[in-house]
Structure formats: structure tokens, C-alpha cells
Amino acid sequence: MIYKKLVFVCLVGLSLSTIHYVIKGAYANSFKMQKVNNNQSIESNEKIRKIKKSLNDKIYLLLDSDEGCIVSKKPLNKDIVIVYKEDEKFKYDIVNPILKKDSSDCVSELAFVTDEPNYFYNINKKSKELVRGYGFELNKDQILYKNNKIRGVDLIGDGIPNIITECFSNEGAHFNIFGGHNNEEKLLHRYTYLDMNLQASCTENEKIYSKGLLDIRNKYREN
Numbered sequence: 001m002i003y004k005k006l007v008f009v010c011l012v013g014l015s016l017s018t019i020h021y022v023i024k025g026a027y028a029n030s031f032k033m034q035k036v037n038n039n040q041s042i043e044s045n046e047k048i049r050k051i052k053k054s055l056n057d058k059i060y061l062l063l064d065s066d067e068g069c070i071v072s073k074k075p076l077n078k079d080i081v082i083v084y085k086e087d088e089k090f091k092y093d094i095v096n097p098i099l100k101k102d103s104s105d106c107v108s109e110l111a112f113v114t115d116e117p118n119y120f121y122n123i124n125k126k127s128k129e130l131v132r133g134y135g136f137e138l139n140k141d142q143i144l145y146k147n148n149k150i151r152g153v154d155l156i157g158d159g160i161p162n163i164i165t166e167c168f169s170n171e172g173a174h175f176n177i178f179g180g181h182n183n184e185e186k187l188l189h190r191y192t193y194l195d196m197n198l199q200a201s202c203t204e205n206e207k208i209y210s211k212g213l214l215d216i217r218n219k220y221r222e223n
Helices: 002-054 105-113
Strands: 059-063 068-072 080-086 089-095 119-123 131-136 143-146 149-153 163-168 172-179 185-193
Touching (some): 068 105
Antiparallel strands (some): 059 068, 059 131, 163 172, 172 185
């Protein structure tokens, strides 16, 4: 009887020790997974911060039959991807901005966009009609090509073309870029004040007017 009791106690002790080991191992694995997830989150946040910084400069585009020019709040030191709507389709080009040395109609048309010091540049691009658009300093992995032509942009760099929309409020144009899961994440918002009474085409959807994931918030200015 004593022998049986000893065997039973040893078996119980072994089971508790095994359970303790399993729990300890599971906790360690859980902590390891949590650490990996946290690192991934940190890397993701760092990536978003870098993209935000690169998109911080607001670059506005104007094309007409005489010339093309862009205005930037910061000096431009690289080629720029321009996005504009022509013949009801969004188009993309890469242009080399050349600092303007003289004033022109293009400058006067763009001068009212911001009330801060601006840098004006000529670009080798024209349009039969007056066309407004936007410019972006993008890396190679943010530009999507097909048959050696730009077919879209991918601001986050996940290989999926972003959805671009534009509509008008009473006084200006709202340009939005969507991406992420099913292209439902608002990434970027640009607004151009046009100083005229327009027929509004934007809906009341708040998503049209709100800032996106990659917009840098400014508590003093919303545009």
C-alpha cells in the first residue's frame, strides 16, 4: 500500500511539473510572438512616418497651352510625379522642375494657392486646356508602370494601385487618394482654393473633406 502511494505521488508530481513546463513554454512563446508583433508595429509606424515626411511638401500643378509650371513650399531637388485629370481621366507623368527666373501668367495663377513663400518651377509639359493637378516626390517603389508608362501610384508601397478621386466644393477642388485594405483607407487629401463660385459635385460624405493617414495634421491650418 505504501509503495502504491509513493508511485501515485510521483506520478502527480510529474504531471504538475509537466503542466508547469507547458504553461511556462506557452507564456514564453506568447511573449515572443507579442514582441515580434510589437516590432512589426513599430516598423510599420516608422515606415508611415517616413512616407508622411516625404509627402509633407504640397506641390501644385498648372498646365495650359503656353507652359506648365508647379509651385512648391520647399525647394525641389529631384524629379516630380505629377497627377492631373484630363479628358475625364487621371494621368501621370514624371517631370524635371527647373526653377523659374521670371514672372509669368502661370505664376500669377498659382500664387494665390498659399500665403507662404513659394518656389516656382517650369516643367516640360503643356495641355490644350487649363489643367490643374498635384505633384509628389515619390520613390521608385511608389510608382507603378505598365508598358514603360506610369499607370498609377502606390504611396504605401504594397504593390496595389491607389484609387484617386476629385470633386468640387463651392470654392475649390478636393483631391483624395485611397489605399490600404480594399483601397478603403483614406491616405491623402489635397485642397485647391480656386477663388470662384463653382457648382458643387462633392457629396456630404465627411471622408471627402477629412485628412488621410499620410497627411500631417496642422492645428492652425486644415488645407
